[in-house]
Amino acid sequence: MKIDRKRFWLLVSILFLLLTFSELLVFYAVYNDIWTMNRLMADSDQIDRVKLGRIYDRTLQDPADSHLYQKLVQLATLYQRLGDKAKVIYLYRRALVLRPENREMRLMLANALRDTGQYAEAAKEYDLLVPSRNR
Amino acid sequence: MLASGSVYLFYLVWRATHNINMANAWVACWALAFYVAEAHGFFGMLFHYFQVWSPTERVPPPAPPGLKVDVFILTYNEDPELLRKTILGAINMRYPHRTFVLDDGHRGNVRKLAEGLGAVYITRSDNANAKTGNFNHAFKQTDGTFIATFDADHVPLPNFLERTLGYFEDPKVCLVQTPQLFYNVDSVQFAADVKKRRIWHEQEVFFHLVQPGKDHWNAAFFCGTNAVIRREALKEWSGLVVGGITEDMETSILLHAKGWRTIYHHEVLSYGLAAADIAAYHKQRLRWAEGNLRIMRAHNPLTIKGLTAAQRICYFSSIFHWTTGFQKMVFYVTPPIMLMTGLYPIAPFTVAFLEIYFLWLGTVILGFYIVSRGRGRLIEEEVYNMVNFVTLIRAVVRTFNPVPPRFWVTPKSGATKVDYKEIYPHIFLVLLSYVAVLWTGLKWYVGMELDYLGVLIGVFWVLWNCYLVVRAIRVAVETQTRRSNFRFRDYIPVRYRSVRDDGKVFAGVGLTNDFNDGGLSLVTYEHLPVTDRIDLTLYLSNTSLTVSGETLRAETSTATGRNRQVFNYGVRFRNLTSTQADVLAQHAFHNSVPRFFAKFVESAPLLIRVAGYLMRHGLYKRSFPRRRVNLPLIVGTSKTDLSYLVTTDMSVTGAALEVPRPLPWRTMSMTILSPVGTLDVRGKVVREQEKRHGGAVAWHYGIKFEDPTGDVRTALGGIFEAMKAA
Numbered sequence A: 001m002k003i004d005r006k007r008f009w010l011l012v013s014i015l016f017l018l019l020t021f022s023e024l025l026v027f028y029a030v031y032n033d034i035w036t037m038n039r040l041m042a043d044s045d046q047i048d049r050v051k052l053g054r055i056y057d058r059t060l061q062d063p064a065d066s067h068l069y070q071k072l073v074q075l076a077t078l079y080q081r082l083g084d085k086a087k088v089i090y091l092y093r094r095a096l097v098l099r100p101e102n103r104e105m106r107l108m109l110a111n112a113l114r115d116t117g118q119y120a121e122a123a124k125e126y127d128l129l130v131p132s133r134n135r
Numbered sequence B: 001m002l003a004s005g006s007v008y009l010f011y012l013v014w015r016a017t018h019n020i021n022m023a024n025a026w027v028a029c030w031a032l033a034f035y036v037a038e039a040h041g042f043f044g045m046l047f048h049y050f051q052v053w054s055p056t057e058r059v060p061p062p063a064p065p066g067l068k069v070d071v072f073i074l075t076y077n078e079d080p081e082l083l084r085k086t087i088l089g090a091i092n093m094r095y096p097h098r099t100f101v102l103d104d105g106h107r108g109n110v111r112k113l114a115e116g117l118g119a120v121y122i123t124r125s126d127n128a129n130a131k132t133g134n135f136n137h138a139f140k141q142t143d144g145t146f147i148a149t150f151d152a153d154h155v156p157l158p159n160f161l162e163r164t165l166g167y168f169e170d171p172k173v174c175l176v177q178t179p180q181l182f183y184n185v186d187s188v189q190f191a192a193d194v195k196k197r198r199i200w201h202e203q204e205v206f207f208h209l210v211q212p213g214k215d216h217w218n219a220a221f222f223c224g225t226n227a228v229i230r231r232e233a234l235k236e237w238s239g240l241v242v243g244g245i246t247e248d249m250e251t252s253i254l255l256h257a258k259g260w261r262t263i264y265h266h267e268v269l270s271y272g273l274a275a276a277d278i279a280a281y282h283k284q285r286l287r288w289a290e291g292n293l294r295i296m297r298a299h300n301p302l303t304i305k306g307l308t309a310a311q312r313i314c315y316f317s318s319i320f321h322w323t324t325g326f327q328k329m330v331f332y333v334t335p336p337i338m339l340m341t342g343l344y345p346i347a348p349f350t351v352a353f354l355e356i357y358f359l360w361l362g363t364v365i366l367g368f369y370i371v372s373r374g375r376g377r378l379i380e381e382e383v384y385n386m387v388n389f390v391t392l393i394r395a396v397v398r399t400f401n402p403v404p405p406r407f408w409v410t411p412k413s414g415a416t417k418v419d420y421k422e423i424y425p426h427i428f429l430v431l432l433s434y435v436a437v438l439w440t441g442l443k444w445y446v447g448m449e450l451d452y453l454g455v456l457i458g459v460f461w462v463l464w465n466c467y468l469v470v471r472a473i474r475v476a477v478e479t480q481t482r483r484s485n486f487r488f489r490d491y492i493p494v495r496y497r498s499v500r501d502d503g504k505v506f507a508g509v510g511l512t513n514d515f516n517d518g519g520l521s522l523v524t525y526e527h528l529p530v531t532d533r534i535d536l537t538l539y540l541s542n543t544s545l546t547v548s549g550e551t552l553r554a555e556t557s558t559a560t561g562r563n564r565q566v567f568n569y570g571v572r573f574r575n576l577t578s579t580q581a582d583v584l585a586q587h588a589f590h591n592s593v594p595r596f597f598a599k600f601v602e603s604a605p606l607l608i609r610v611a612g613y614l615m616r617h618g619l620y621k622r623s624f625p626r627r628r629v630n631l632p633l634i635v636g637t638s639k640t641d642l643s644y645l646v647t648t649d650m651s652v653t654g655a656a657l658e659v660p661r662p663l664p665w666r667t668m669s670m671t672i673l674s675p676v677g678t679l680d681v682r683g684k685v686v687r688e689q690e691k692r693h694g695g696a697v698a699w700h701y702g703i704k705f706e707d708p709t710g711d712v713r714t715a716l717g718g719i720f721e722a723m724k725a726a
Helices: A005-042 A049-061 A068-082 A085-098 A103-115 A119-129 B002-018 B025-051 B080-091 B108-117 B130-141 B160-169 B204-216 B231-237 B247-257 B278-298 B309-321 B324-341 B351-372 B378-399 B420-446 B452-478 B578-598 B606-619 B711-725
Strands: B069-075 B098-103 B120-122 B146-151 B173-177 B190-193 B198-201 B227-230 B261-264 B493-499 B505-515 B519-524 B534-539 B544-556 B567-573 B632-636 B642-650 B654-659 B667-674 B677-693 B696-706
Touching: A005 A049, A005 A068, A005 B420, A049 A068, A068 A085, A068 A103, A085 A103, A103 A119, B002 B025, B002 B351, B025 B204, B025 B309, B025 B324, B025 B351, B069 B080, B069 B130, B080 B098, B080 B108, B080 B146, B080 B578, B098 B108, B098 B130, B108 B120, B120 B130, B130 B231, B130 B247, B146 B160, B146 B231, B160 B173, B160 B227, B173 B231, B173 B247, B204 B261, B227 B231, B231 B247, B247 B261, B247 B278, B247 B309, B278 B309, B278 B378, B278 B420, B278 B452, B324 B378, B324 B420, B324 B452, B351 B378, B351 B452, B378 B420, B378 B452, B420 B452, B493 B519, B493 B632, B493 B642, B505 B578, B505 B632, B505 B667, B519 B534, B519 B544, B534 B642, B544 B578, B578 B677, B578 B696, B654 B677, B677 B711
Parallel strands: B069 B098, B069 B146, B098 B120, B173 B261
Antiparallel strands: B146 B227, B173 B227, B190 B198, B493 B505, B493 B534, B505 B519, B519 B567, B534 B544, B544 B567, B632 B642, B632 B667, B642 B654, B654 B696, B667 B677, B677 B696
């Protein structure tokens, strides 16, 4: 096929549109859960428990997910708002396995443990937060 | 040079010890490739600095009389009209010589052309070993002590031999090479802005800095054309060295290994044609790159006996230069990968790293500009790296094929179509970059956690690469010689006479914008009929030429009133004889082209430019600003003794003229023709200067108008206003 100026730029434009479209599809497939959780967080009214439950299950079923950490944190934040402390504690513990150096998260875990009356566990986490005791 | 070399070395060591990302095997491979690309840059820089340490500027010794010189013009399939100009240029060289046309195309019309012009035609039964074989065949049939060799498109100036033969007084000198300059400034390798008087071509640094620099180390090499060679030096191989596709460099290496000296005479003494379109350009670059890289297999300059250490470095650096394709590719694909994956070849990617990085970058850029001595243009260089990177990668890959390729000729005649295949890799890069930026944008939109510093650097880097890609695509699709026969830019005064159908005669004086042997573009200040007959007298530098033609089209530059119009006509010559065409060609190559290039001042170093800007705009201002106005002018004392000239610049109090011979008058009456009518004025010569442009002499005059009443000033003010509107 002879490629002249007009045909060439037409092909480039079509390729451009196709790429945009397919990229949006791929992106949606990869980041759907994070996107949904962000929308749920922005939602000031009620959080859709069913939707969140599905994401919770999917997240825990895929430990190799490269975005696992962010998903765990987002889930923890949403369950915190729903008041489901058991799930919050579990999610924080999983997230802390991935990034044990995150002190802010450890504090939130310790607070959640304290709020649920698990004082001994909470004390352990608080201890880890104090540098002198940590040595 | 030393400072930027040291900073680069420090940067590389620091990167190696602190900043290579080894997160996993894939990332480590990528990070190491990136590091190797940076190290490649370091070695490239060192080699370049070594070569341009002390460029030579030689004053040629006078050519001794009585040398026996043969001039070879090598041709295969070039247009006979193009060849005619070269043969004419060769024959018109002043030093006594014989001209041979070496035709591998076995063409009867070329034989006729050569013999008609007084050259000797040589052809052979086969085309074995292409250009080298052609040269060597003629080498055996001739006996001149020196051989000047030209490609079919390189037109030598009359003083070519006079300026180069003197160097052979030294019996160890085997070759004198001169620069190549190309007159088709609208071709791919030029970045020309005629209005701003800025011009740069991709080989500028090579011919005006690297070759003079190599000359300092006795390592300037033969470039295949525009050179004079001592026959004795080539006797061992019965001509040039046969084998590769870049016979010039191979021959040079062997000549140096035998202890011969080469000279680079840094003066443009011929004008040639650059590859007209992007496909031809890539074809040429591929041959050069592959040919040069293959020399590492045939005559490795690092191991061959007889070369000095400096010569080894110079040759190796020329070959090393062709391997930059991979390095550039790594730099082009790294930022999209960074954005897509969130991974970096550099880790930790911190502000501390950036501080060191920018210190390094600043030093390298500063070093580049200092070393370039006004010849380097960093952005343009990067644009052409972007244009070339795929071709250079192809060349490296092809070099691994043990079967050497056959020589191929670069098409030099005018381009016809853009080959879009040449920009597929660039389109791919743009799309990849777009995908990466869109991906990052979406991640940001959905609230993914991002390393904002990395994203910022990545996006900036992608945008920079996209800028280079867009420039590279423009080079490929917009820059091309559109005419099959290049038009030379020159303002030549022209007397015209045209008769309308109703018998009304239009006669006057205008000037050309450009011309070739097919026609010209004529500027007049009155409306002419578009007819099939217009008689023109062109006042060339040494003679006048009367021709006839037909007006094809008319363009009005401005419409600010009936009397303020500038008309531009396309004129096609009719029945131009070959003698007339030769007169035009001679004027073009001896005057128009050298004068055209003389207009472009070399790019001065930054500080000088800043000082110049301040001088022009702040500290010092002319009371009457000069304008680059080209108006036809009739000068003379009587009606029978008139000279037709063109102003090079003007102010309301005076004008500058460039004249091919000295003016006999100190005061003169002049008639200036302009869009607002003619103006008669008396002028006095206040400055006279003799200048040489490529062997042609011109006298520059400063003329002050005698204007006791101030009328001339008022009239010229009006002319400038009209010109401004035009």
